[in-house]
Amino acid sequence: MSVKKSTKRHISRRTFIGTTGCAAVGSAAFLSSFNSLGMVNSLTPPSQPDDYRALVCVLLAGGNDSYNMVVPTSSDPYDVYADSRSHLALPCGDLIPLNYTDPDGISYGLHPAMPEVAHLFNSGNAAVISNVGTLVEPVSKRQILAGTANLPLGLMSHSDQSKHWHTSVPQSRTENGWGRKVADILTSGNTNQELSMNLSFLGTNLWQAEHQTDGFSPSNQPDGYTSAIDNLTPLTTQFADTDISNQMKRVAQSIAVSGSLGMERQTYYVKLGGFDTHEELLNNHNNVLSLLSGAIGSFYQAMAELGTTEKVTTFTISDFARTITSQGSGTDHAWGGHSLVFGGAVNGSQIFGKVPSLDLQADRVIDKNIVIPEISTDSYFAELALWMGVPTSSLTDIFPNLKNFYTASSDQPIGFMNMSSQNGGPMQEVSFRKPGQTPLG
Secondary structure, eight states, rough: OOOOOOOOOSOOTSSSOOOOSSOOOSOOOOGGGGGGGHHTTTOOOSSEEETTTTEEEEEEEEEGGGGGEEEEEEEHHHHHHHHHHHGGGGOOGSSSSEEEEESOOOOOOOTTHHHHHHHHHHHHHHHHEEEEOOOSSSSHHHOOOOOTOOOTTTTTTHHHHHHEEEEEESSSSSOOOOHHHHHHHHGGOOOOOSSSSEEESOOOTEEEEETTSSOOOGSSSHHOOOHHHHTOOOOOOOOOHHHHHHHHHHHHHHHHHHTTTTTTTEEEEEOOOOOSSSSHHHHHHHHHHHHHHHHHHHHHHHHHTTTTTTTEEEEEEOOOOOOOSSSSSSSSSSSSEEEEESSSSSSEEEEOOOOOOOOOTTTEEEEEEEOOOEEHHHHHHHHHHHHOOOOGGHHHOTTTGGGGGGOOOOOOSSSOOOOOOOOOBBBOOOOOOTSSOOOOO
């Protein structure tokens, strides 16, 4: 299958260097200020303690069609992708090349609406977690077809699968969020015990709270928090006037004052909707991915301005991926897909896990259009929890299914996080309590 090469050159070839099986580039104009991140990073000394850590969870609500977000660009796998996706396939020449080639020699590109994310990936500050999804235990196509697989409850249901991504216990509908469990363990390490470790700018969310209870709103925090935000010197980083960018701006402002408030560990929760693309996938997906990429780009720039890039890790979750084949102009609910991780502590410029073939008869494809995940949410989230300082011995208290995918005495569950502190030494585990021992205020 021949692919017409794009003549567009909106992004500097110096920024995106890579060899792929098709022409690469085409996309929206890139933030020129990204090229000066190194200079920005040197302007403001870190205000947090050396061992400060924060997680920022970004929910892509509705089910991200991630097989149009990360696409193979080498000739043969691209042809398989294009044949299976048909009229929903992106032109190969429009994809932004990623500086990565997998062990099989396959190169990849990112959706053309995501130049900021591509820059972060290619500069070593972002990674892809491939074919991750909710699993109770490893399952094969043969087990699923035979009816012997132990599957998540409500597979491909928005409400159930979103809930399972927040709890990582897909055999239950009444579990607490794993962010809440991490906070139960680590919050005692914060000097300030009045300010919640978990902050949400959206009110209710299961990730940070007990089952069916409200999340932690900044408006409910002590007066010292709001006054610190009010007195903050404005960030020079510019954020677009969009909902997701405004959420990320508020997170950046909160992180900027965290050191003065005695916070060593924090989690944040933000949300971007619009991913339930049953119709008009190409236009709608382009729009939401552009919003996401711009917000992530500005947020990383703000972290560079604050000198906290290695102390803050941002990661995406979604209800599920979507079907390989179309249902007209859109795609339906599916299962395994790709997630993104950003930050200076990320072992970037890599895709972790095996990118599945989109051949409709492939070993990881069922019903001709649904991909079976290979990496569990347990492994994905356990690595983030370890980076935050959760002791290995406490991981199964948070992720009861983790033992089905990871042996605690082995290396990291996946390997996408650099577990060393900024000064090169091992990160120190903070004092901790067992999950649920003392409720958070």
